[in-house]
Amino acid sequence: MKQDETMKVKRYDDTNVNPDFVAERKKCTFNIELLTNIIDGSSYLTETRRQAQLAVLNNESFSNLPDRYYASRDEAYAQNIRKSAAYIKLLKEDKSISRAESYFMQCLIFPNEVPPFSLHTTMFTPTFESMADEEQKKLWMPRIENYEILGTYIQTEMGHGTNVRGLETTATFDPSTDEFIIHSPTLTSIKWWPGGLGKTCNCAIVMASLITNGRNEGIHPFIVQLRDFETHEPLKGGLTIGDIGTKLGFHGMDNGFVKFDQFRIPRRNMLMKSAKVTRDGTYQKEKKLEKLKYGSMVFVRAMLVFNQAGQGLAQAVTIAARYSCVRRQSEYAPGQEEPHIIEYQAQQHILFTELAASYIFYIAGNKLRELYFTMNYDIQKGDLSDLPELHALSAGLKALTLDEAVVGIERCRLICGGHGYSAASGIPKIYTEVVAACTYEGVHPVLYLQTARYLLKVYQAALLSSSASSLPDNQSSKYIFRHLHSERPRFHFPLSFVEIVEAFERRALMCIEKASKKLDGLLATGRPHHEAWNYSACYLIRAAKAHSHVYLTSSVHEQLETVRQEDAGVYTVLGQLFELYALKSIVDHAVEFIESCGITTDQINICIERIEALLLNIRPNVLPLVDAFDFPDRLLGSALGCYDGNVYQRLYEYALNSPLNKSTVNVAYFVYYIAINIS
Numbered sequence: 001m002k003q004d005e006t007m008k009v010k011r012y013d014d015t016n017v018n019p020d021f022v023a024e025r026k027k028c029t030f031n032i033e034l035l036t037n038i039i040d041g042s043s044y045l046t047e048t049r050r051q052a053q054l055a056v057l058n059n060e061s062f063s064n065l066p067d068r069y070y071a072s073r074d075e076a077y078a079q080n081i082r083k084s085a086a087y088i089k090l091l092k093e094d095k096s097i098s099r100a101e102s103y104f105m106q107c108l109i110f111p112n113e114v115p116p117f118s119l120h121t122t123m124f125t126p127t128f129e130s131m132a133d134e135e136q137k138k139l140w141m142p143r144i145e146n147y148e149i150l151g152t153y154i155q156t157e158m159g160h161g162t163n164v165r166g167l168e169t170t171a172t173f174d175p176s177t178d179e180f181i182i183h184s185p186t187l188t189s190i191k192w193w194p195g196g197l198g199k200t201c202n203c204a205i206v207m208a209s210l211i212t213n214g215r216n217e218g219i220h221p222f223i224v225q226l227r228d229f230e231t232h233e234p235l236k237g238g239l240t241i242g243d244i245g246t247k248l249g250f251h252g253m254d255n256g257f258v259k260f261d262q263f264r265i266p267r268r269n270m271l272m273k274s275a276k277v278t279r280d281g282t283y284q285k286e287k288k289l290e291k292l293k294y295g296s297m298v299f300v301r302a303m304l305v306f307n308q309a310g311q312g313l314a315q316a317v318t319i320a321a322r323y324s325c326v327r328r329q330s331e332y333a334p335g336q337e338e339p340h341i342i343e344y345q346a347q348q349h350i351l352f353t354e355l356a357a358s359y360i361f362y363i364a365g366n367k368l369r370e371l372y373f374t375m376n377y378d379i380q381k382g383d384l385s386d387l388p389e390l391h392a393l394s395a396g397l398k399a400l401t402l403d404e405a406v407v408g409i410e411r412c413r414l415i416c417g418g419h420g421y422s423a424a425s426g427i428p429k430i431y432t433e434v435v436a437a438c439t440y441e442g443v444h445p446v447l448y449l450q451t452a453r454y455l456l457k458v459y460q461a462a463l464l465s466s467s468a469s470s471l472p473d474n475q476s477s478k479y480i481f482r483h484l485h486s487e488r489p490r491f492h493f494p495l496s497f498v499e500i501v502e503a504f505e506r507r508a509l510m511c512i513e514k515a516s517k518k519l520d521g522l523l524a525t526g527r528p529h530h531e532a533w534n535y536s537a538c539y540l541i542r543a544a545k546a547h548s549h550v551y552l553t554s555s556v557h558e559q560l561e562t563v564r565q566e567d568a569g570v571y572t573v574l575g576q577l578f579e580l581y582a583l584k585s586i587v588d589h590a591v592e593f594i595e596s597c598g599i600t601t602d603q604i605n606i607c608i609e610r611i612e613a614l615l616l617n618i619r620p621n622v623l624p625l626v627d628a629f630d631f632p633d634r635l636l637g638s639a640l641g642c643y644d645g646n647v648y649q650r651l652y653e654y655a656l657n658s659p660l661n662k663s664t665v666n667v668a669y670f671v672y673y674i675a676i677n678i679s
């Protein structure tokens, strides 16, 4: 992408900034730019992001008109299609735009939106690439990469989401025509929810039960054309397609349904990398590659940690922090000017703990993303040995970080008082987008249980091993084995960073042990495995959460060790945030830490005192810490959270633009009150 040199020096527009903000920013004790680089991953990526964002801001086609908060659903969808067309045209014309640049552009073009074509890049293309054989890739990929084919991912049905094996849609091989017949046999088998299906995409990967020679071979992926490439009309031959209607959020997205009525596709539309049906209907599969079909779910779950939990919470925190440094309320000391609400300890406790969480999710999310790409390299080459670890980590972390992030976003909204409830605050929009991620790509109880299933296996293997080298070379096996075969360490308070990680590991091991004992205990009473598993769920979920906390703390600690060599100022503030997040988690789960680490309630009280001290430490840097996220105002879409702090002026402008203010007397009022009274 063509670079703009002027951007390198100018990060924000510093004119017309609220004087309170100017004073706040002067208190900064660290190098903001360095912290931004850490969040982005490197100084190169910061620069890449800014250039990409500048290109969006300078391009009229990407404007948010009509106003995103006043747009009807039709308008919101139309706006997204307009921007999508311009964006795809740009990508086609400028082949020098890298993947990273296009990602950064997309985030800003569609602020806090999942646009209608997004399934094409996040699920359709990765699934196709991973599940198609070489000949299929040669045939389809050029049109997929060229956006001539715009695809979605169709898995969920009206009656089944979690239980993928329970999906009812069938793909029956007809050897007489060399075709599969895709069919929805029941009302509940209608495919339901896929993004972009309602109106936008012309193709899809459809997950359906493969039937050949009278045998059901289980769920397999098929590439299916849904709409005509010229007219965009749904194809004839047995398709009923539409939009599923208004949802909590996602207004600009056409989540859709499709009912297949004996719809025919060529045999070679089955994706045939790991399994195939030959011309005579013989089914062949490569057992070791079977789990590749889950790959795209693992990918998106791994990305959601930084993309939704990290970024979503960071945006809400940015808005609440800036607003808290503008808003004045209540008499603090008799006769004195009202203080900014940021000065209240109650406000700080919520705001700073969420600020800390957002940094933790961002940094750990970046590390998970790197881990995904490292492990996926081998997985795609056919070595699936890392897949269980990656699946367990991505499932547990997706669940834990999003669970914590949505609560955090709502807490940020609440501490903005009444204006937090206005769409103009930007927080309701962030919330409705992020909370969707708690459902799509797997609901959380189910994901925690997947993580726990893996942890119990690792635990059993570690119990039976005499040396760590006989176990798989991954983080879970290492810490579980190490703590299982060593004495409990003595913890000193306040805890050092190393001790914090150790404490989280001990707690996770204890939760895994308890879950294992619970399950074994129920099995010993003669209960069947599925029943014993079901009645151990609370223990299993606690184990999965504790394990996910280990990854969060250990990966951020690892990052801190690197930062320590680089910059003392950044190390200090990042260390404060790390400690705050960790101590709050310890206090919130005090019983588990007391039991697993042999610590006392007095020591938990030391943690509580330390949290209060950390609030004071963090206070001077609060605005610089949110500035370091470097969110453009356009992305936040918030009257409360703009960089310049001119909150009240923006709120007033927002109200004046309300469509209800277009007339002085509303038509409905006139028709139903005034006109009737006159007659």
Ligand SMILES: CCCCCCCCCCCCCC(=O)SCCNC(=O)CCNC(=O)[C@H](O)C(C)(C)COP(=O)(O)OP(=O)(O)OC[C@H]1O[C@@H](n2cnc3c(N)ncnc32)[C@H](O)[C@@H]1OP(=O)(O)O
Binding pocket: 114, 118, 119, 122, 123, 153, 155, 156, 161, 162, 163, 164, 165, 195, 291, 294, 295, 297, 298, 300, 303, 304, 307, 387, 388, 391, 439, 440, 441, 442, 443, 446, 450, 453
């Ligand atoms: C770039 C940034 C992008 C971000 C923006 C994104 C926008 C996105 C827009 C919105 C997009 C929304 C898009 C959407 O929402 S797409 C729809 C998403 N749907 C779901 O996520 C459904 C959730 N259900 C499941 O995940 C599974 O089917 C479960 C797990 C419940 C099956 O349970 P069951 O027990 O019946 O499974 P099994 O017998 O089939 O298999 C069991 C074996 O398989 C292993 N296993 C299971 N799962 C995985 C896995 N994933 N990777 C690797 N391995 C896996 C498992 O450990 C076990 O191994 P073992 O113990 O036997 O060795």
Ligand SMILES: Cc1cc2nc3c(=O)[nH]c(=O)nc-3n(C[C@H](O)[C@H](O)[C@H](O)COP(=O)(O)OP(=O)(O)OC[C@H]3O[C@@H](n4cnc5c(N)ncnc54)[C@H](O)[C@@H]3O)c2cc1C
Binding pocket: 119, 153, 154, 155, 156, 159, 160, 161, 162, 163, 192, 193, 194, 195, 250, 255, 436, 439, 440, 441, 442, 443, 444, 445, 446, 449
């Ligand atoms: C905004 C949005 C976008 C989506 N996009 C897509 C898409 O593009 N493509 C697609 O195919 N799908 C998509 N989905 C569907 C989504 O993946 C499913 O909704 C999700 O996997 C949950 O399935 P379900 O709705 O059938 O819930 P269910 O499986 O019915 O679960 C309901 C509840 O039951 C409980 N439960 C269910 N099973 C278990 C269990 N085994 N153990 C313990 N508790 C359990 C859980 O509490 C769960 O929350 C989308 C959904 C949303 C909201």
